[in-house]
Amino acid sequence: MPCPSLANKQDKKDALLPCDIIEYLLLETLMNEKKSPCRVEPCSAIKNLQRRNHQPVIEGLRWLLSVIEYKREEQHTRQQPPPSSIPASGSLDERCSSERY
Structure with a gap:
C-alpha cells in the first residue's frame, strides 16, 4: 500500500523537515518491513x-x-492465466465431443 505524505505548512519557520517527518512516522520501517x-x-x-x-x-x-498504476500492472501480469493449448491431433468432432467433458 503506497503511503504519500503531503507535509503542509512548509511556509512556516517551525515546519518539520521531510527527514524529521520520515523519522517520526517511522516511514523507513514501513518501507523496509512492509515493502510499502x-x-x-x-x-x-x-x-x-x-x-x-x-x-x-x-x-x-x-x-x-x-505507484497505483505500477502495482495494478504488476498484479495483472501475475494473474495472467497460462495460454490455453489446443490438441494437435484429432478432428474437430473428437475435440468437441461431449463425452470428453
Missing part, C-alpha cells in the same frame, strides 16, 4: 494558492497515481 513505497512531499496549501504552490501537491498525487 512512501513519499514525503513538502508543500504549502494556503488560501490564496498560486500556481507555483500547486506543484508539490500535484507531484505528490502524480507519484501516488504512478
Whole structure:
C-alpha cells in the first residue's frame, strides 16, 4: 500500500523537515518491513494558492497515481492465466465431443 505524505505548512519557520517527518512516522520501517513505497512531499496549501504552490501537491498525487498504476500492472501480469493449448491431433468432432467433458 503506497503511503504519500503531503507535509503542509512548509511556509512556516517551525515546519518539520521531510527527514524529521520520515523519522517520526517511522516511514523507513514501513518501507523496509512492509515493502510499502512512501513519499514525503513538502508543500504549502494556503488560501490564496498560486500556481507555483500547486506543484508539490500535484507531484505528490502524480507519484501516488504512478505507484497505483505500477502495482495494478504488476498484479495483472501475475494473474495472467497460462495460454490455453489446443490438441494437435484429432478432428474437430473428437475435440468437441461431449463425452470428453
